[in-house]
Amino acid sequence: MSSPHGGRLIDRLIPPEDRPRVEEEAAELPAVQVSEEMRKDFESIAYGVFSPLEGPLLGGDYRSVLERGRLSNDVPWAFPIVLDVPEGAASSIGEGDAVAISQGGESFALLHVEEKYGLDRREHAQRVFGTLDGAHPGVAKTWAMGPVLLGGGIDLFRETPGMFPRYRLKPKETRFLFKELGWRTVAGFQTRNAPHLGHEYVQKTALAFVDGLFINPLIGRKKSGDFTDEAILDAYEALMRHYYMRDSAVLVTLEMEMRYAGPREAIFHAIVRKNFGCTHFVVGRDHAGVGSYYGPYEAQEKFREYPDLGVTPLFFRSFFHCRRCGGVENDKVCPHGPEDRIPFSGTQMRELLLRGERPPREMMRPEVVDAILRHPEPFVR
């Protein structure tokens, strides 16, 4: 199993017996409102998913992440986790203050403000997303950020049950689970989709080299036309039940939004899975990309800058069904031309499913199709 990133699994969760006292303290403090997504990030920090972060970044770490993709102590960290606030809210908060972090009308964490610093939106967008194009969802979000960033350690005293409590595990639990299952090596697989045969091929190829597979769909806000979280989970359950060896794969959700930061986000995703205990991480074509902002294998190339990441990337190209080979292949191993290749087109499969039709068996397992079609609305409207 991998050591936690930075050497120690962070735990910023207030023990249950102390929570009433901390809640009372929080009620007396100025409150900072955050989004639902930011609340999930706070939970991730508290559970150690973002180890070694103990809270939103301090100024020195933030600059270092922007400029070098590393924290100021040189530990790899590619995506800045920051807390932005509007000018008005920031003016009454000073360094050294504690503030209550609140969402949806309830306080859930304390932030011990160590530093208050300014956000240069333009620089942030350019460095993190590699573009200033407002059509990029990450850039659009950056333009909407408050001008002041607060950095410091957090203490989480109220947890949400999660959207799918049945599938929600903390790194401390997954690490225990991997040990119980006797897995020494584990490949993390990030997904936002119901599985087709290309995904299965990648996962099983990875499984040929490691003891176990950690299937870790991102759960949360999605774009119109994406599979719903429920459909993704049911589809995976069907795939695992019918086509995976027992105790070779586990399905655990991660409530975290996509940032669409391409190469930087791929590194971030690998670190997150390392904290869950993964030794390997699958990086496919255009990982965490959107539109045509990043090259198809730019995310894979980014890993060359991080020989000290502590998690081994497993690079995969895009896959297709080859009629002549009679199975799933990729352009590295299949000598046949495009006329023999049926690409795994998510768009095409989605169109078929939307019409209530079944994608061919060469594309998607029938049991997976059944699981998806059992949902009256398997796609986000």
Next chain:
Amino acid sequence: MPEEGSDKVSISIPLSLYRKIEEKIAGTSFSSVEEYVTMKMENEFPAEPVYSKEEEELIRERLRRLGYIE
């Protein structure tokens, strides 16, 4: 053998391998080959997470309830 008063030991690796590692870490955060080899070995033999008996039972029970283990 550990040197007296030190918690470190010296080991030998082939010079050619040492040179390759030096090349690999040039321009990265590693300040020495020793640091790089230590990181690799720590990944190979990670520190086991520490769980109290009570915590172990709670986690095992939850994993069982959720169907991850029997």
